[in-house]
Amino acid sequence: MRDPFNGGACPARDLSGTWNPESGARKAEGGRRRPERRGRWKDRGANVSHRYGKSPFGFEDLEVYRAARAVRNRIYKLVKLLPDEEKFGLALQMRKAAVSLTNNIAEGYGRFTWQDTTHFCRQARGSLMELIDDINTCIDQHYGKEDHLGDLKADAARVLQLLNGYINYLQRSKLQGEA
Numbered sequence: 001m002r003d004p005f006n007g008g009a010c011p012a013r014d015l016s017g018t019w020n021p022e023s024g025a026r027k028a029e030g031g032r033r034r035p036e037r038r039g040r041w042k043d044r045g046a047n048v049s050h051r052y053g054k055s056p057f058g059f060e061d062l063e064v065y066r067a068a069r070a071v072r073n074r075i076y077k078l079v080k081l082l083p084d085e086e087k088f089g090l091a092l093q094m095r096k097a098a099v100s101l102t103n104n105i106a107e108g109y110g111r112f113t114w115q116d117t118t119h120f121c122r123q124a125r126g127s128l129m130e131l132i133d134d135i136n137t138c139i140d141q142h143y144g145k146e147d148h149l150g151d152l153k154a155d156a157a158r159v160l161q162l163l164n165g166y167i168n169y170l171q172r173s174k175l176q177g178e179a
Contacts, residue, residue, distance in 0.1 A: 059109035064162035068105055068124070071155050072098040075131060078152065082143055094134045100127040101159075114174045121167050128163065132156050 055061050075098040079091045101124050108120025132153060139149050 057106075057109075059106045062105065062109065062166070064159065064166050065102065065105045065109075067155070067159045067162055068102050068128075071128075071131070071152070071159055072102050074152050074155065078135075078138065078144060078149075082138075086143070090134060090137060094131065097127045097130040097134065100124070101131065105163075114170045114177075118167055118170050121163055121170070125160065125163050125167075128156060128159055 059065050075094055079094050082091045104120045104124035104127060108117040108124070111117050111120065135149055135153050135156070138144050139146060
């Protein structure tokens, strides 16, 4: 039996020392305690205090995620107003890009290196640009009120500012970490 959080060895069958389930540590043969090696998800449970903010996941507290989520919700409302001939064309494409926007922010936040986080934020930025082009298509085809679509573009521009700021923050953090 293998335990992925303990380097592959099962603590109950570990012959190098005795296992103490209460403290999560093993007692080595010399009598000194050594802490258990933990995996990255082992300490994330329902009873763990929220170290990132109000959300146990962390990304939900990011201002860029909250703004992107609001744009996604507005896109979903717009898609419902599109004509039936766009149901499997523009509407589907807009829904996928809107979901991709927030998914990439969340997935990037869950990564453990600044490079991965930056990569997924850039992917989110690409999805946002795709949404802006889709909004332009809606304006050109008169699929909604132009002032509403203009407000949606302004909200998308705000998300773009926030995404660029978050990417710049990640880049600065990386540079400060090297110094």
